[in-house]
Amino acid sequence: MTESVEKWGIFELALSGPADGNPFTEVSFGARFRHKNRVVEPDGFYDGDGVYRVRFMPDTEGEWHYETVSNVDELAGHRGSFTCVPPTTPGNHGPVQVHNIYHFAYADGTPHVSVGTTCYAWVHQGDALEEQTLETLKQAPFNKMRMCVFPKHYPFNANEPPLYPYVRGEDGQWDFQRFNPAFFQHFETRVGQLRDMGIEADIILFHPYDRWGFATMPPEADDLYLRYVVARLAAYRNVWWSMANEFDLMKSKHEADWDRFFRIVQESDPYQHLRSIHNCRRFYDHGKPWVTHTSVQHSDLARVPEWREAYRKPVVVDECRYEGNIEKMWGNITAQEMVHRFWLGTIGGGYVGHGETYLHPEDILWWSKGGVLHGESPARIAFLRRLLEEHAPEGLDPVSREGASKGEDYYLFYFGVAQPGRFLFTLPEAHQYRLDVIDTWNMTITPVEGTYSGTFMLELPSKPFHAVQARRVDS
């Protein structure tokens, strides 16, 4: 009987090989996976203690045959096969991909309404806090987590991580040629737990907040690192690659470095997971072909339609400031303002990300360390997510400054800080719609009597942060 692996699950092969010398640089290892005439060749990686692994995420049901490839005899030429069967895990819809230019869908066609949050360094906090973070996420509305590989050095982030990605050489300095497998085993355990909760792991490969030297490694070390991370993690279907957080603050890296990082990830990842790069101020050119979607830091959500037009890719505003009360202006907007920005970005045809930065006696701020949520925005973000998943899971496209639609089936108008007592709506003449008035903060949906079509004036409650949805009711 052949082994069976669910579609978009992970097939993993472990072999014993040389533990001497530097297996990370001296041994090449991988495998060719073949289904009918198709071949996929993921890189393997050294996992310490003489163990070499290669992971593969099959995307086609049926028989797959493999043969290992290596520059070391004992690791080369191992053959075998398995059967890829339909997904058995509930919620396994495959990796998320770009869909209809501006939106996302899982590989099986299920729409993905991206609702992200950020806990940059949550995997570097030790098991107790990390498990609390996972518990919190079970109740939270988020289906994407922005998280760094490297530990974080920053205000509110003074603690050392339990594990480091590298081992130290005899000189006491980090040896950027020798990874610490325990670090990555831990990291990928967390990525797998997110996957099992239906949460995409938006993995931030580089970031500038560093006191260890990981932000300023030589180019060869950067490249080795990228290939190692991709070899270990690409088989996880919930992976997204973010080249960096605030790339423009990393003064030792230049435009050509970022281009090269994108190309290395693009070449190494057999599954072409989503790729992006996150700015502080200056945008990277998201029009470059290896960028699959924008990952924007910006406070003005009204500009989402402009970025859609500029890049013709999904616009994800991962950071629009955080709900909280810290002294930094990027981390102290009200819950109401956070929810307002979610709605503005949504109506603009984009996707907005959450973060939370409330002062905490032990400096446990969600935005970096995870833990528990203290804010009032997540409940309202959950409300918005439910609304979108029910009525417009394929995404909304802007039709006016206040309105967005899913074709002619569904319209959503949002008035923000405006409080119209009435509004002149324009819907297609050819269809009939039922309307609801939505209080985005109090999370109420109030049906309007009758059906509507074409251009009409509708009375509204003269209150801010309200929306109106129009659901097509003819067939």
Added chain:
Amino acid sequence: MTESVEKWGIFELALSGPADGNPFTEVSFGARFRHKNRVVEPDGFYDGDGVYRVRFMPDTEGEWHYETVSNVDELAGHRGSFTCVPPTTPGNHGPVQVHNIYHFAYADGTPHVSVGTTCYAWVHQGDALEEQTLETLKQAPFNKMRMCVFPKHYPFNANEPPLYPYVRGEDGQWDFQRFNPAFFQHFETRVGQLRDMGIEADIILFHPYDRWGFATMPPEADDLYLRYVVARLAAYRNVWWSMANEFDLMKSKHEADWDRFFRIVQESDPYQHLRSIHNCRRFYDHGKPWVTHTSVQHSDLARVPEWREAYRKPVVVDECRYEGNIEKMWGNITAQEMVHRFWLGTIGGGYVGHGETYLHPEDILWWSKGGVLHGESPARIAFLRRLLEEHAPEGLDPVSREGASKGEDYYLFYFGVAQPGRFLFTLPEAHQYRLDVIDTWNMTITPVEGTYSGTFMLELPSKPFHAVQARRVDS
């Protein structure tokens, strides 16, 4: 005994002259006013019924002698004199001028903190409503009124005005060569009433909202009109000239027309009252030398510092949307948002204008017709005005994204939709300051214990729409 006229008051001379032909175009009339070696030559104007008038606003105390000038014998060569005495009317500080590049002061040096509102067509509503508007203004915080000369045709503005600026010819069409003195007498009465209440009249000379043809007169008529208005009104010390409202919507006028209008007003006005032009979308080049200050329509008050830098003139955001609930998005922001925009513009070193557009059963919206105020922003605007007049009447200049100062004497920080629980302030090391936490919406000022200097972290209430002021207490 010589007649006496208070400084910045109006000396007016009326003479009888020809009433036949077209006195508006065929008779030139004016006077030379001389004080010592200085000569000022205001134009006169025909006021109907064979009466010609010339008005003069003396700005220097002492003896003034005059002699009339005309192409008609009976109006020429009339001589006389008067004594200009110190101001006798309480609140008479002279006309407002630009002061310290970005700010305003009256001619006697008293600072002017500009806090404007808009009732475009209030003088065209008949006495009952106009008098109600004046009553409202007595209790309101506004010291500038944007108001149109021509009547207004627009949504919510369907009524005919009681008076028109022109008379009709025999063909029933408006005769743009013959003004209606009664119209202008009425208009200047209202301007004078504003003056007596300490309110600047920001007179809008052209606007696009028209069904009578006043927006599309031939160039000769435009020029004749401008000279007539200036001759009648320039002697009122509270006059500001606004070439147009939403000039960019007047398709029949071109850049050269606006330039010419500015030059005509600049040449004709002996007192060089403030001059501006108000946009809808596209800005006029406020850098042109005849523009004394910007008059901006824009929703993003965070851009005030940018416009200050661009033009090096006072920035007045006369229209940042209006408090109200109409169906037009420019007229339905909440009172809280209006107040927020006032604070943002203030902290940016600019001056913000108010307007109000609440739906009304008889279409009496403050923004156009006046009447009474229904909104909640004026009380908060009054609070801000009192604060500025007490602590920084000469105006604030931005020092950071959140802070503005008056030199090193006074600092004002505003956090808007942010709710910091603490903030790192930087004040000069060399001085000591007392701090107050200000709730801009609830209008409370809460002193902070102790004195502060240099850089320090201060605990704050974690609530939005708060500000902090720092008052220097060493001498």
